Amino acid sequence: DTAVSQTPKYLVTQMGNDKSIKCEQNLGHDTMYWYKQDSKKFLKIMFSYNNKELIINETVPNRFSPKSPDKAHLNLHINSLELGDSAVYFCASSQMGRAGANVLTFGAGSRLTVL
């Protein structure tokens, strides 16, 4: 299946720990994103990479570090987790410059709970 896949789907951890969420897309897209959805369902972009280069960094604490080893993968590493990091994190991808609107395809989300 062509898709954006994220792992893990659920992650429960203690404050202060470090954790990673992985994302892979097999759509051949050149741009990938991380979005955070809070408890009120509000979605906000965190990062975007185009061909492995960071193009969007939206005032996210530097405890969050994205890494894109190739254009099909964008991982999110979070250091020193805090209670406020609890959220659902969505990975997405798109093909920039394609005729028409830039349509994002989203993964199913990774629910992070910090205790």
Add this chain to the structure above:
Amino acid sequence: GDSVTQMEGPVTLSEEAFLTINCTYTATGYPSLFWYVQYPGEGLQLLLKATKADDKGSNKGFEATYRKETTSFHLEKGSVQVSDSAVYFCALTGSNQGGKLIFGQGTELSVKP
């Protein structure tokens, strides 16, 4: 900066009722406009889009028209089903913004049989 405002939810309707979810936007230039839907426990799926003024996006019985004069992109459906229960997000991408989607706050729709 660019922004999207949606009507507050939750919205509760009976099956076969008419649906309108209001969406207005603020943007410089000519953004593209989208509606995404999030079913319970799932990621977001594109529902429909419009790329220029007066375009009408449509899918699965849902429609929205890009109105530049009122900066709006209201979502409508003539007859909702229980399976339409979900959270609906209006969104835009602006010019020269690296493709990022700016979302409204989402509107939860619950359809009762």
